[in-house]
Amino acid sequence: MTFSLIQPLLSEGVDVVGDVHGEIDALTQLVRVLGYDREARHPEGRTLVFVGDLCDRGPDSPAVVDWVRRRRDDGRVQCVLGNHELNLMRGQRKDGNDWFYGDVSEEGERYLPFAMLAKGEQHAVKAFFDSLPLALEGKDLRVVHAAWHSPSVDRLRTITAQSMKAFEDIDQAFKADIENRTLATMAAEEKFPWQEQLHNEHSPPPLLRLTGQWNAKLQMGNPIRVLTSGIEKETQPPFFAGGAWRFVERAAWWDHYQESTPVIFGHYWRRWSTQAAKPRTAFGPNLFYGVEPDAWFGAKQQVFCTDYSVGGRFVERKNAVSTGFMGRLGALRWPERDLYFDEGSCISTRHFKGDA
Numbered sequence: 001m002t003f004s005l006i007q008p009l010l011s012e013g014v015d016v017v018g019d020v021h022g023e024i025d026a027l028t029q030l031v032r033v034l035g036y037d038r039e040a041r042h043p044e045g046r047t048l049v050f051v052g053d054l055c056d057r058g059p060d061s062p063a064v065v066d067w068v069r070r071r072r073d074d075g076r077v078q079c080v081l082g083n084h085e086l087n088l089m090r091g092q093r094k095d096g097n098d099w100f101y102g103d104v105s106e107e108g109e110r111y112l113p114f115a116m117l118a119k120g121e122q123h124a125v126k127a128f129f130d131s132l133p134l135a136l137e138g139k140d141l142r143v144v145h146a147a148w149h150s151p152s153v154d155r156l157r158t159i160t161a162q163s164m165k166a167f168e169d170i171d172q173a174f175k176a177d178i179e180n181r182t183l184a185t186m187a188a189e190e191k192f193p194w195q196e197q198l199h200n201e202h203s204p205p206p207l208l209r210l211t212g213q214w215n216a217k218l219q220m221g222n223p224i225r226v227l228t229s230g231i232e233k234e235t236q237p238p239f240f241a242g243g244a245w246r247f248v249e250r251a252a253w254w255d256h257y258q259e260s261t262p263v264i265f266g267h268y269w270r271r272w273s274t275q276a277a278k279p280r281t282a283f284g285p286n287l288f289y290g291v292e293p294d295a296w297f298g299a300k301q302q303v304f305c306t307d308y309s310v311g312g313r314f315v316e317r318k319n320a321v322s323t324g325f326m327g328r329l330g331a332l333r334w335p336e337r338d339l340y341f342d343e344g345s346c347i348s349t350r351h352f353k354g355d356a
Helices: 024-033 061-073 083-089 107-111 122-130 150-157 163-176 178-194 209-221 223-229 310-318
Strands: 006-008 014-017 047-050 077-079 135-137 142-144 232-241 244-250 263-265 303-305 330-334 338-341 346-348
Touching (some): 061 077, 061 122, 150 223, 163 223, 178 209, 209 232
Parallel strands (some): 047 077, 142 263, 263 303
Antiparallel strands (some): 014 330, 135 142, 330 338
């Protein structure tokens, strides 16, 4: 059977769930609030759709992955690949993913306590992630983890390999190109004298322009990177995030999205509270600057982010918060366009282009 990286949305009545990040209790509560039973069956025949980033940072990533995997295998839910799943498929030790490797890194200690994956389960989890599409399309809705970028989507439509092989083949071909190899070499030479500073928050390096150019080109050269972690561009000045100085920043792709089909996605850590008044934060540009938390947005007000920062609850727990979290797990009900949260609230979203 031929595998497709861009797959159809199997139901017209869907509930699109934001990044779960290992928060099994929030997921269980949200599923109940949405009217599903434990096996993800809904009395009205609705379907749960996950935007990816099921894992990392939260207290029980194995439970979340297992819950979604079993119900996906039973044909009751759909899920697209997120950048956190892709990191694990690529064998990368990243922020908050120690649960998969069975030991706790020095950086990972800040996420404790969290459940570890059972021994011998790594292959099965990777196989599940590798079976996920990069995007879902219905007749009037698109779902992706980070960015709907039509040139990248169209390129992926022509590929029949599953995600990991496709990623490796694309990256290998990209890096083999002589022009790309030259830029990569020049960037490595530029960065070499600053190795000790690149991971020191208190010792900023200068703006490394070639490094920024290479990082942006590498990101945009692989359509799987684009769909799972977004569009990136060179930045100045550099900023510190995720344990390293950054020379590229995320771009608000939705400001240039002119297509008529709405897109629901996650990835970007939207906040339910009114967005910060500043256009930039310590972690780069505030992409939701001026966007109300219950609003559709973008060039045609046709896009909606369902990631309401439930992945930040580990920070709140460290501060002895056990209820009333700022970080929420949300789901957008389509076509009704109602927004549900794990604590039980429901809000009608605003400013959708089709609204009267």
